[in-house]
Amino acid sequence: MQAPRDLLLHLLDVAVRRASPAHNLAACLPPPPKGRTLVLGAGKAAAAMAAAVDAAWPKDAPLSGLAVTRYGHVPASARHGRIEIVEAAHPVPDEAGRQAAGRIAALAQGLTADDLVLCLISGGGSALLSLPAEGISLADKQRINRALLHSGAAIGEMNCVRKHLSAVKGGRLAARCAPARVVTLLISDVPGDDPAVIASGPTVPDPSTCEDALRILDRYGIDVPPGVREALHDGRLETPKPGDPRFHGHEVHLVATPQQALEAAAEAARAAGFEAHILGDEIEGESRTVGQVHAALARQVARRGQPFAAPCVILSGGETTVTVRGEAGRGGRASEFLLGTVLALQGEPGVHVLAADTDGIDGSEDNAGAIATPDTLRRAAERGLNAQDFLDRHDAYRFFEALDDLVMTGPTFTNVNDFRAMLVLGHDTRD
Template sequence: MSAALHDPRAFLCHLYDTAVQRALPALNTAAHLPPPPDTEGPRRGRTVVIGAGKAGGAMAAAVDALWPAAAPLSGLVVTRYDHVPPAYRARPGRIEVVEARHPVPDEAGRQAAQRIAAMVQGLTEHDLVLCLVSGGGSALLSLPAPGLTLEDKQAINRALLKSGAAIDEMNCVRKHLSAIKGGRLAALCAPARVVTLLISDVPGDAPEVIASGPTVPDASTCADALAICRRYGIALPPAALAGLESGAFETPKPGDPLFHGHQVHMLATPQQALEAAAEAARAAGVEAHILSDEMEGESRVVGQVQAALARAVARRGAPFAKPCVILSGGETTVTVQGQGGKGGRATEFLLGCAIALQGQPGVHVLAADTDGIDGLEDNAGAIVTPDTLARAAALGLKPPEFLDRHDAYSFFAALGDLVVPGPTYTNVNDFRAVLVN
C-alpha cells in the first residue's frame, strides 16, 4: 500500500498545496514579461502597472522583483483585504497595492478603480501598461457606469451572488454596468500598448470573463446582460435598466482598433493546477484521474454526482481501479434560499457529497478554494471522511438541516474538519480531490 494512503488527510492536503503552488505568480511571471520601453531618446516611455484580483498583491510583488532596477516602474493594484503577501506588505516595492472588499464591492474598491482610471490618462504610444488580472477583480475594480451608484452595484452584486447564476453570466452583467470593465480600461489607456497578464479562475479560461475583462474586447451585449437579469429575477435601478435597454452601456467589441498591438498572457490556469496535483499523486504511488477543470452547477448536486462516482469505484472498481484519486475544478454555484447560513461553494459541495456517500468505507474527499477563502469565511474548504456522518450523529448534528440552511461551515467546524490555510495569494478556483482506496 502506498504510504500516502496511511494518512489520507495529509495526502489530500498535499495535493491541494501542490495545486496552489503551481499557480503562484512568483513562479509563473518571468516568461511573460515584455521588455521595458526605451528610457532615452524620442521613443522614451514609461511602464505603468495596474490591475485587480485576489492574486493582485502577489502578482505586483512578482513584477516588481523581476523588473529591471534601472527601468522606471510605477502603478497601482487592488486586492482583497488581507491578501497582500506579508513580505511585500512589510517592504513595499514600486507598485502600490491597496485592499478592498470582495465579493461585494466597497468604497475602497471604488476609489482604487477611480485612481487607476486617472493614472492611465495622458499616456503615449511609447508607454507600456502592464495589467495584472486575476479572479475577484470584478468586485475589487468597481467603478459604476454613468448614472449608477456604488450602492446600486452592491445590491446587484448581492442579488447575483444569491441567484445561482454562472460566473460568465454574473460577469456579463457586471461589465455592462461598469465604467472600467469589459474592455473599457484598455480604452482609457489608449494609445499606450497594453500587456495583460492573467491568472484564470473561470471555466474555459476566457480572458473576457476573468475579472470581467477590463482590458480585452467583449463579445457579449447589453441585451445579453438584460436577459440574464430577467432570467434570475435581478432587480435593476432605473439608470441600469435604461442603459441596458438603450445600448448606452455597450462594451468595446472584438476587432475594435483600440486593441491593436495589445497582448494577453495566461500565467496560470485551473487545468495546470490539477495536472500538478495529479503528478504529485502519481509520485506518491496513487493513480490520478482529472474529470474536468470546467465543472459547474449547484454545489450540492455536483457533490452528489461525485459521491456516486466514488461509490462505484469503491464497490465495483469502475470506471477507475482503486486506489485512485479523482480530481476536478471549475466554479460551482450556491443558490441561496432564505437568509442563508455560513459557508461557500466548497463546503456546500462537501456536505452534499457526505450525505450521498452514506459513510462509504475507503472514501475521503477534500474540496477547497485555491485562494484560501471559501465564500466569506476563514476556511478554504473542508474534508469528508468515511466516519463523517457517524461523528456528526454522535454530536447530534443533522446534515440535511445544515444543507437546507446553507450552513455547511458550521457543520464541518463542529467536526474539526475545516481546511484553513489562510490566503494563498493566487486563485485558480475550486479544487476537489476524491480519494478511493
C-alpha cells in the same frame, strides 16, 4: 502509506503552489519599453502578481503603478515595492474599491505609444475594480451584485452584467490606455479560461451585449433602477467590441490556470503511488448537486472498479454555485459541495474527499474548504448534528467546524478557483 488526510492536504498545497505568481509570472514579462512602464492590477492575486513583477523587472528601469486586492491578501513581499497596493472588499464592492478603481482609471489616461501598461488581472477583480458607469451609484452596484451572488447565476452570467454596469470592465480599462501598448497577465479562475470573463475582462474586447445583460437580469428576477434598465435597453452602456482599433497590438498571457493546478496535483498523487484522473477543470452547477455526482462516481469506483480502478485519486476543478433559499448560515460553495457529497456517500468505506477554494477563502469565511472521511456522518451523529439540516440552511461551515474538519490555509495570494480531490481506496485498504 501516507495518511489520507495528509495526502489530500498535500495535493491542495501542490495545486496552489503551481498557481503562485512567484513561480510563473516572470517568464511572461516583455522587455522594458522606450517610455514608462505602468502596472495596473486587480484581483485576489494582484498584490502577489505585483510583487513578482517588481522582483523580475530591471532595477534601473522605471516602474510604477497601483494594484487593488482583497483585504488581508497582501503578502509581505508586496508591501514595500515600487507598485502601490491598496485593499478593498470582496465579493461585494465597497467605497475603498470604488476609489481604487477611480485612481486606476485616472492613471490610464495620458499615455503615449512609447509607454507600456502591464495589467495584472485575477479572480475577484470584478468586485475589487468597481467603478460604476455614469448614472449608476455604488449602492446600486452593491445591491445588484448581492442579488447575483445569491441567484445561482454562473460566473460568466454575473460578469456579463458587471461589465455593462462598469466604467472600466469589459475592455474599457484598456481602451482608456490607448495609444499605449497593453500586456495583460492573467491568473484564471473561470471555466474555460476566457480572458473576457476573468474579472469581467477589463482589458479585452467584450463580445457580450447590453441585450445579453438584460436577459440575465430578467432570467434571475433581479431588479435594477429604471434608468439603468433604460440605458441597457438603448445600448448606452455597451462595451468595446472585438475589432476595435484601440486593442491593436495588445497581448494577453495566461500565467496560471485551473488545469495546470490539477495537472500538478495529479503528478503529486502519482508520485505518492496512486493513479490519478482529472474529470475536468470546467465543472459548474449547483454545489450540492455536483457533490452528489462526485459521490456517485466514487461509489462506482470503490464498489465496481469503474470507470477507474481503486486505489486512485480523482480530481476536478471549475466553479460551482450556491442558490440561497431563505436565510443562509455560514459556508461557501466548497463546503456546500462537500456536505452534499457526504450525504450522498452515506459513509462509503474507503472514500476521503477534500474540497477547497484555491484562494484560501471559501465564500466569505476564513476557511479554504473542508475534508470528509468515511466516518464523517457517524461522528456527526455522535455530536447530535443532522447533516441534512445543515445543508438545508447553507450552514456547511458550522457542520465541519464542529467536526474539526475545516481546511484553514489563510490567503494563498493566488486564485484558480475550485479544487476537489477524492481518494478512493481499494477493498483491502479501506479505512
